[in-house]
Amino acid sequence: MKIAVLGIGGVGGIVGGALAKNYTETYFYVRGKNLDAIRRRGLRVRSALLGDFTVQPKLASDSAEELGLMDVIFVSCKGYNLRAACESIAPMIKAETLVIPLLNGVIVSDMMRPMLPPCLLADGIIRVFSHLEQPGHIVQSYGPCSVILGMRDGGIPQKLEETAAIVGKAGISTTLSDDILADSWNKYMMMCGNSVLFCCCDGPAGKVREHPGHMELVRAVAGELIAVAAASGVTMPADMADRYTENFSKLAPEAMSSLYRDLSGGKPPSETELDHIIGRMIELGQQYGVPTPYHKAAYERFAAK
Numbered sequence: 001m002k003i004a005v006l007g008i009g010g011v012g013g014i015v016g017g018a019l020a021k022n023y024t025e026t027y028f029y030v031r032g033k034n035l036d037a038i039r040r041r042g043l044r045v046r047s048a049l050l051g052d053f054t055v056q057p058k059l060a061s062d063s064a065e066e067l068g069l070m071d072v073i074f075v076s077c078k079g080y081n082l083r084a085a086c087e088s089i090a091p092m093i094k095a096e097t098l099v100i101p102l103l104n105g106v107i108v109s110d111m112m113r114p115m116l117p118p119c120l121l122a123d124g125i126i127r128v129f130s131h132l133e134q135p136g137h138i139v140q141s142y143g144p145c146s147v148i149l150g151m152r153d154g155g156i157p158q159k160l161e162e163t164a165a166i167v168g169k170a171g172i173s174t175t176l177s178d179d180i181l182a183d184s185w186n187k188y189m190m191m192c193g194n195s196v197l198f199c200c201c202d203g204p205a206g207k208v209r210e211h212p213g214h215m216e217l218v219r220a221v222a223g224e225l226i227a228v229a230a231a232s233g234v235t236m237p238a239d240m241a242d243r244y245t246e247n248f249s250k251l252a253p254e255a256m257s258s259l260y261r262d263l264s265g266g267k268p269p270s271e272t273e274l275d276h277i278i279g280r281m282i283e284l285g286q287q288y289g290v291p292t293p294y295h296k297a298a299y300e301r302f303a304a305k
């Protein structure tokens, strides 16, 4: 099976690096200085989980035509690049190609379906902290790296099973899920909910917790997510709001999400995942007639900057 990874940044770099080291039919869709560096010196990975190594994939290219048709494509760009990324990989897709987004967000496959030619489209959820240190150099300095893969309809096609086995053998703990909708909402709840809280209070977890009445705020944000999930047909566990509130109370005071880090660091909102993460929740709320006032407040606080 030919497996391509689009976007050799924090996520694509660790997944692509692990694959290239362990699986010969690995291809990178990568561009710019990153492509130049990988062509010259290979991809250097410094990972708390996988160790330090340098690898060359079978081929690294910014040309879909040169890479050719693929059996599997992991998509690991940021949300604001998703449409362009889907257009870029179209020539690599045949009807049997399995496309797996690893982006944050909720059921990203729903967003991608109209952007792609007919293909098998899965959802992927990755838990990792990794980044592109400099062109051709990926760092995962601490923590685990795990992936959950599944199809929106709950089925597990053979190609997904084979892909999970290959990623697992490459050292990344990989689970197949027959309820990826619930898994996706579960991670989104944390990523989106936390980002809303950081944005509303304009600070990390410690600053949110300094606010009098912050417990009510945390519960209200969780409530919006749970209500929209329910309206879309996904029932979260009955104690979800309690679990979410408890987990938030345990975050390190300096904890923040990548979205809030980007926004508070002054990146233009269009170069962050504000629309992809918080904007999407507002859209889903509108679609299902569920009010999302805290998501709107967080969004508006940064959208106009």
Ligand SMILES: NC(=O)C1=CN([C@@H]2O[C@H](COP(=O)(O)OP(=O)(O)OC[C@H]3O[C@@H](n4cnc5c(N)ncnc54)[C@H](OP(=O)(O)O)[C@@H]3O)[C@@H](O)[C@H]2O)C=CC1
Pocket: 006, 007, 008, 009, 010, 011, 012, 029, 030, 031, 032, 034, 076, 077, 078, 079, 081, 084, 085, 086, 088, 102, 103, 104, 105, 126, 127, 128, 129, 130, 131, 132, 258, 273
């Ligand atoms: N980093 C992490 O620890 C985690 C990230 N995530 C999520 O994973 C997703 C990816 O994040 P992350 O890896 O950090 O992002 P990065 O910005 O580090 O990497 C994204 C890469 O995609 C490349 N890219 C974008 N569009 C294209 C394209 N059309 N063709 C080729 N390459 C392209 C970018 O290249 P270029 O610079 O040329 O645009 C960049 O190298 C996000 O949704 C994020 O929220 C989820 C869990 C953890």
Ligand SMILES: CC(C)(CO)C(=O)C(=O)O
Pocket: 104, 126, 127, 128, 129, 191, 256, 257, 258, 259
């Ligand atoms: C949830 C977390 C912190 C790590 O997976 C993340 O995805 C992010 O902040 O972008």
